[in-house]
Amino acid sequence: MDNNTLLSVNNLCKTYTAAENRISALKDITFDLNRGELLVVMGTSGSGKSTLLQIIGALDSPDQGKISLNGVLQDKMFMEPYATQYRSENIGFIFQSFHLMKDLSVEENIALPLILKGASGSEVKGKVNEMLDLVGLTSWRKQRPMQLSGGQQQRVAIGRSLIMRPPIILADEPTGNLDFNTSREILNVLIEMKEQLNQSIILVTHDANVAAYGDRILFFHDGEIVDTYVKNTEEADMDCIMDKLRSIMERAS
Numbered sequence: 001m002d003n004n005t006l007l008s009v010n011n012l013c014k015t016y017t018a019a020e021n022r023i024s025a026l027k028d029i030t031f032d033l034n035r036g037e038l039l040v041v042m043g044t045s046g047s048g049k050s051t052l053l054q055i056i057g058a059l060d061s062p063d064q065g066k067i068s069l070n071g072v073l074q075d076k077m078f079m080e081p082y083a084t085q086y087r088s089e090n091i092g093f094i095f096q097s098f099h100l101m102k103d104l105s106v107e108e109n110i111a112l113p114l115i116l117k118g119a120s121g122s123e124v125k126g127k128v129n130e131m132l133d134l135v136g137l138t139s140w141r142k143q144r145p146m147q148l149s150g151g152q153q154q155r156v157a158i159g160r161s162l163i164m165r166p167p168i169i170l171a172d173e174p175t176g177n178l179d180f181n182t183s184r185e186i187l188n189v190l191i192e193m194k195e196q197l198n199q200s201i202i203l204v205t206h207d208a209n210v211a212a213y214g215d216r217i218l219f220f221h222d223g224e225i226v227d228t229y230v231k232n233t234e235e236a237d238m239d240c241i242m243d244k245l246r247s248i249m250e251r252a253s
């Protein structure tokens with residue numbers, strides 16, 4: 001492991017048994033996440049993307065495999081109470097549906113993780129102000145989620161996921177409910193977090209236009225990493241991404 005590696009995922013396997021069928025959702029998945037990297041996991045529906053994020057986020061456990069963080073093997077991360085501790089110290093989640101508390105204001109939603117942790121009033125105020133500024137919602141702070149657009153609601157969710165400054169953000173189809181322009185706006189917020197906070201992010205998507213924002217793309221198919229794309233200039237090479245995608249789709253049919 002080199003010093004730039006934040007997370008190491010080694011030989012993850014996960015099989016679900018449903019109505020006598022065994023589904024191999026993850027088959028021997030190995031990769032690293034670097035510090036300050038936006039890593040995209042791209043694949044068609046059912047390729048194992050959400051399963052992977054749930055395991056990295058200790059919301060589910062693998063049948064086999066190991067995860068290390070900063071070079072330290074997280075051998076208890078799938079057992080309570082360590083799972084909860086691992087999640088609260090290391091992971092921020094962003095989902096397709098924003099999972100906001102509808103009776104709380106924007107600032108209260110963002111503050112929630114801090115309040116649950118028992119932070120002081122002044123700490124909450126300072127950090128929430130800073131986060132509202134980062135996600136561009138200062139003038140919306142008193143509004144309820146219902147009064148906001150989808151893109152604004154997702155920005156609240158991003159603020160809430162980042163308020164504890166977790167080393168890793170896990171984003172599962174974060175633009176899945178948003179139109180093209182709003183998706184771009186949200187992806188730019190994530191890019192800003194990466195650039196301003198050196199935030200490490202794993203983003204799952206089935207959409208090549210979203211994947212193109214990644215520093216690196218892992219192409220998933222049937223629970224396996226079947227191809228990788230590494231961006232080496234500012235602009236992603238869309239032709240190359242589409243070629244890789246097409247070849248995976250051909251393999252599938």
Ligand SMILES: Nc1ncnc2c1ncn2[C@@H]1O[C@H](COP(=O)(O)OP(=O)(O)O)[C@@H](O)[C@H]1O
Nearest residue numbers: 016018023025044045046047048049050051052
């Ligand atoms: N809780 C579960 N029980 C049984 N099968 C599951 C469960 N969750 C996911 N699967 C199956 O595992 C495979 C991978 O699912 P998932 O990780 O959700 O894929 P993706 O997020 O890429 O669409 C799919 O075949 C799916 O039907």
Ligand SMILES: [Mg+2]
Nearest residue numbers: 049050051172
């Ligand atoms: Mg999914």
